[in-house]
Amino acid sequence: MLSRVADSIYWLNRYVERAENVARFVEVNLHLLLDTPVADLHQQWSPLVTTTGDQTLFNERYGGDASAENVLKFLTFDSEYGNSILSCVSAARENARVVREAISSEMWEQVNDFYLWVKEAANIDLGGEQLYSFYPKVKTASHVFAGVMEATMAHNEGWNFGLLGRLLERADKTARILDVKYYILLPSVKDVGTPLDDLQWIALLKSASAYEMYRKRQRRVTPQGITKFLILDAEFPRSIQFCLLQAERSLHQITGTSLGRWCNSSERTLGRLRSELEYMTIEEVFETGLHEFLDQLQTRLNTVGENIYADFVAMPVAA
């Protein structure tokens, strides 16, 4: 398969997944606020900007004013911000457009539809109630895309590149969603273990569609239990460990190397990260410090992404 095409299918999936996860961040915060006594609202919204890692750009564009409206606009409809939902869906569509011949028509139609709908929605009132139904629809559109891809595209090399992109993105974003909680927790350590704290953790689970699955698995809601579930669970499809396992499987499908061996740096770095997590306990995570752990994890995921680009797309050609 053409390197350029593989790269585009990979990014098509990353961007759709990214849009979904931005919707998840925002949704969890919106719902938290509904359950929180009216307090300093700025304090509630600025952590979202922090976790994107794009604080500087936000400050430039909005003068550092982390009001609900500014943050929502920035994350949702700001076309100048490359990771807003609108920008992600638009980038996903651009990537789909250059590989229409390699994906199924149904996939293209779904992503095109998704884009046209978000573009149209960009006119909604960010203070209004429509907002509450917008984010769930973004999630659904992303799920439909994944389902259409599963059901209509041959499970070939391109499909595996797509899956690889989606899963790496999801692992990264689950790490970030956990990190949001970390930031929200920080200023109010005294709340740990209070009913409010419980509510916040439950909201977090719900944002990862993990609440019910978690209950079945662990029953009692505890910070340790939730963290363990979202990082180390091998069966829940949004846990980091699950994403890495499946991503590795796709990577090996692409190269044909058997699992447990590696033939390039993508396989080596991804395999190493996956196996470390496999044998890690949640206590070790907390020893490192949750934030530090998540931060390192994200850096290593980035390295895997860079290696994939170097191994499959930017190969030097002796002409």
Added chain:
Amino acid sequence: MAGLDVYDPGDFFDELFAAAGRPRPAAAELVKRIQSLPLEELQRRQEAAQNMLFKMGVTFNVYSDNQGTERIFPFDVIPRFVPYSEWERLEKGLKQRIAALNCFIHDVYNDQKIIKDQVIKREVIESAPGFLKSCLGLQPPQGIWCHITGTDLVRNRDGNWYVLEDNLRCPSGVSYILENRRVMKNSFPRFFEALNILPVDDYASQLLEALLNLAPSNVADPCVVVLSPGIYNSAYFEHSFLAQQMGIELVEGSDLVVADGYLQMRTTKGLQRVDVIYRRIDDDFLDPQAFRADSMLGVAGLMEVYRQGRVAIANAPGTGVADDKMIYAYVPQMIKYYLGEEQMLPNVPTYLCEDPKQREYVLAHLDELVVKATNASGGYGMLIGAHATDEERAAFAEHIKGNPRNYIAQPTLSLSRVPTLIDGQFEGCHVDLRPFILYGKDIYVNPGGLTRVALRRGSLVVNSSQGGGSKDTWVVKEGTC
């Protein structure tokens, strides 16, 4: 709202009506069915069809348009109708024409008999911008040069068909034929049940066969690709669509490289050999080493690989020589010279500005002629004398005097019309027809073609880049099925 019952074809040749209230006999069944639907319902289906095209992303890009790069090609649900008996004639005429043009191109780059026998002057051929010296002596696989052609046909007020242009380089529009048909089948399934409409769907298979026909015989599983200039090209949708329909790779220049004497593409598993290219970029841009050095779209060294016979290119480089509007005027002579036959589908009478006598006539009758640059397409570089201002005509006269070889003139044809839904009522709109012809083992003509329709009231320009739209074209066998 005004329905078909009060539609008046006026002083034009209408494809559906002989006169107001009197459908052409062959089209009577179709007209009856259209009339059985309330106008509101037609309007609704029209909107649904446009929506479907938009959702499918059947769009084109407009050069120098800052409004965002994509637009849907406006679509009208009232089909253009061609009775099968008439189609058979067109098909034969087109096959004859393509066969002769292919002989001509091969001759021009090899023995040049047509020049030696003084049928066409050497200067006429060598001054055509599409004539490429570097193609002299080339022998493309199977002796085929023009694998894909989209000939423009028009019908005049008298109901006679004429060939307006031979588009032999990279004609586009076939994707609209296929997608329009898909939409029409969805919108009017009952019509398709009742009428015997020739299907168009085998175009992709036919095209793939024509391309595979060019692969070197010693390659077991030839690699065929579509070469596109990329997403900003106005026909990008079509490039991608055709690659998808044929199940082959869509590549851009940057995906290709000449290595070890072969054309190769960069894949996730390293370089892979390419055997046949269906290119959708012009000759000039194919190879910066052979042609335009500043081309970013092509592949350095491609022409050398081609010359060695290690890759096939469709259409063959150099084919553009026959796409010149002055060469066009000689097609009747070519048919006679190479095939010993009389031309079945006539040319539009053409005045060559290069000839002093004819030029004089053109300059004196600018207000009734259409003047065209010999090597432009897409409706650019042309003057419709009757609709132009005095200043425009004067400016064009200067162009002609400055570079007579560059211009031809033709009488203004009154293009035939088809009822078209505009703002909730029927208007007669001018149409042309672009059938697609493939030259593989045999010559194949896709039944029908792209009907382009001028949607601006009274306009004669049907090009997509100039406010035109399209209709589905139905070649209908007589008698219901």
